[in-house]
Amino acid sequence: MTMTFRDVSPEDAALQPIITGLFGEYEARYGDFFSRSAEEELTEWYLPPHGLFIVLEQAGELVAMGAYKPLDADTAELKRIWTRRDLRRQGLAFKVVAELERRALLAGYRKTYLTTGFRQPEAVRLYLSQGYEPQFDLSRDPEEYSQPPHDGRLRFTKVLGESIAPSQAAHAGEAG
Structure with a gap:
């Protein structure tokens, strides 16, 4: 079945079910560890020319999403x-990240930055399969990053335009 990307406004009503799913998952995994104030972040930061919000559609249904906003120039x-x-586990998140990077x-960005929870x-x-460099110690128990002085976020960076190793790409379908 064909899948297509579509640019959307972060305030598009069609996004509500998938946004609700995202924040429901955060709540199930973390309780109130992370503030729901992140929901309020869906603003003009995600609009072109500086930002972008995309959905991946299959048969008219939203199956995945992603966005970027400027961190710096x-x-x-x-x-x-x-x-x-x-x-x-079908590689959809891999496709979303690759499209966001592209x-x-x-749009003129040279690097990407992202965080995920512990x-x-x-x-x-x-993110490792797509060539992201962890800004934390992979050998530590991720739960340690939920304790001060950490904030629970695992940070990654990547220089855009660098290709990933074939061994990394082969494992890409395992996540997302």
């Missing part, structure tokens, strides 16, 4: 990367 911060639960590069090992695997 050279860096796009990837956000809201999510795949519908019943469609995971579009960020076209209880999302599948996201860590996804």
